[in-house]
Amino acid sequence: MTMRRDPRPTPLDETSKAIIAELQTDGRRSFAAIGKKVELSEAAVRQRVHRLVETGAMQIVAVTDPLQLGFARQAMVGITVEGPIEPVAEAVGALEEVDYVVVTAGRYDILAELVCESDDHLLEIISGSIRAIDGVAGTETFMYLGLRKQTYSWGVR
Template sequence: MADALTGAGATPALDDIDKALIRLLQTDGRMPYSKLGPAVGLSSAAARQRVQRLMESGVIEIVAVSQPLKLGFHIQAMVGIRADGDIRALAAALAEVEQLVYVVVSSGHYDLIVELVCTDARELLAIVNDRIRTLPGVTSTETYNYLYIEKVKYAWGTA
């Protein structure tokens, strides 16, 4: 059965050790198994097997999280999109736009919400006007520029 939010299969049951491994990796995704295992009461090999299982099941991904402003992307924005027709097809088309880092089918005021990063206001205009608004099914957009981000959190679900 597909997961309603991600389309992934059923999530495996997580025990306290799995959750502890996830918490540690959320703090330091490069922690060696030689430290990770003993921290949760496992051998290095057992910790490696558990982490591998968590990754293969899609429960976790270990990635580098970059800071857009430090990479030359000076504009971050969220765009609410109203649409008609098949919003799943529109979401798939939006997912092909490189600058969009987040594409969500939603309920409420907007049918889809996308987040993007770009270098400047001209690029933002080009993405919204030339890439998003021209897609079949888009009826309107509303753009929210981020002025300042107080908090971003990637650690959840392990308490």
């Protein structure tokens, strides 16, 4: 799923923020249980969650461990671009093995996270796919050796 942020996001009200906070704590929590906490009906919570997902303010996903699913290699790839960055970011984001793409300021124009089955698969994607994209001037690969922290519950402001 491609995520594009609106440069002028609509501010969320306190009730929507409370619903998000409840789902960050437990993404399987029922609409009825959330409704009790935020003092809304189950139907009203369902409607708000649907709207939050539709507007891109929130995603509801299952976070998995790539190693347990047969993906032995994860890496972050820094990409430098010649010319317009957005078309390259879109092309990188379209690759099945890429699960995260961000346009950055600094040494790299784009950072992309790859989840691959093996080192050979990683090499194939970097050399055969990413470097073949028109506008890619160079890449640097950062192999993941161990995951120490991964969280998606940073709260709401």
